[in-house]
Amino acid sequence: MSSPPLVSVVIPSFNRRHCLPRAIASVVAQSHPALEIIVVDDGSTDGTAEWAAGFSCPVPFRFHPLERNMGAAAARNRGIDLAEGTYVAFLDSDDVWHPEKIARQLAALEASGPRYGAAYTGIASLTEAGQPCGVSRATEAGDIRLALMNHNVVGSTSCALVRRDLLKAVGGFVPTLKSCQDWELWVRLSAITRFACVPELLTTLYIAPNGRITSSGRNRLTGHLYMYRTHLRHYFRDGSVDPALFTSTLGEIFVQMGRSDYGARLLGRNWRAKPRSVKRLALYLMARAGLGKARYFAVAEFLNRIEERLRPTALRAPEPGQPVPGGGPASASAAREIQGGAPVAH
Known part of the structure; x- marks a missing residue:
């Protein structure tokens, strides 16, 4: 039986020390067993580097500081360069995943066939107080080039999983763009690969007020x-x-x-x-x-x-931190410890 593919989780962060533990906890809680976490610090001044120096994690973890603030696109590109996995999954430092997110995406890719090199999920948006404030439905699959000419049907980078070789082939994100970075990348990727779609709301975005x-x-x-x-x-x-x-x-x-x-x-x-x-x-x-x-x-x-x-959706956002069915208590326990800010022993 072949070993599960390694997924490199790239987390760009700029002055987000207060929410990084929550994002990392949702990665630790994933049911997929083969993960590495790469936090790319984009010139933070809030003590993120000091926090990372004393942080330990139950999955392989690397902290890479940039020389100066270069923007989220450049930070993600550096993460792609550092990644060792077959796949790269992006997670913004203020967002979280449901425990089955990566596993469901990999299953969707396997079921779709070798022409599919990227997968995305539905998105639930919440306020920082936890109140629902939006849903992004994941409905387009296969050749989504024309759909992407209408609008960003994939959505945030936090919902995407992409083969690393494809990201390298298109050159990653355009580092000079301050907005539409994700949409622009999906357009270029859609020219060389097909997208699998996982409709469930397995990615949660936290939206700042106003x-x-x-x-x-x-x-x-x-x-x-x-x-x-x-x-x-x-x-x-x-x-x-x-x-x-x-x-x-x-x-x-x-x-x-x-x-x-x-x-x-x-x-x-x-x-x-x-x-x-x-x-x-x-x-x-x-x-x-x-x-x-x-x-x-x-x-x-x-x-x-x-x-x-x-036009209500039948989908509902699952709780990001709920235990994985059949996955045992270990990953959920580790995730709770990380989210609480305490170091976790290997």
Whole structure:
């Protein structure tokens, strides 16, 4: 019987000492037995290096500090270079996995065949207080190139598992991008491999309060314009992909940047393409009225919740720290110790 493939878990971190133990605990709790953890510290100043120096882990663990703050994409690329596994799984330092996440992805890849070199899961988003605030359904599988021209159907890097040789073949992440890094990588990977899909919500993202309001609108705009010029423009122009979702996102970004006039133009164009959409009309009118980004996003989130209730998912996010069925108490116990911040003996 062949040994299980080694999976390298790459965790980029910048001033996240307070939540790193939670992320690592969810890796230790995985039912898949062959793992290594690589934390790439992106120039933290919060004592992360000192914490790592006294940290021990029941699975192979490496801490690699970068010389200076270089951004999440560069940190992930360094992790890919250091990885020794057949597969690489990315986990942001403020996110967590369900214990069956890696095992389910590997099973999906094995069942799909050798042409499949990447797998992703559904995502549940929670506030830091643990309140649900969004679901990303994993529905597209196989050749997902055209689906990715519409929007980032895969989602966050934290939900993905990719063969290391494929990541090397496409050159990893574009290090200069401050947003859309994940989407852009999935597009290039989709040209050389197929994606398996695990619909269950096995990845949990913790969303900071007012995330879209406080994030950099300029960085978001730069990333989306890069995607348009590099990958999307051809598909929009020949009509093979509806640009409505992309146009709506650009409108939102301009509202975020305080340019409601530009946002209203784009959102108005989107509404006129589908005039019966109450949501599109509401977003256009709010931008045109210049309500301000805080009120705009509050109403937008309310409309999203209504939309979610009208098309509810049968899936529910499992508790990330629950014991693995049939897996024995050892991994769950170790995960609890790590999450509590105490060193764990080998």
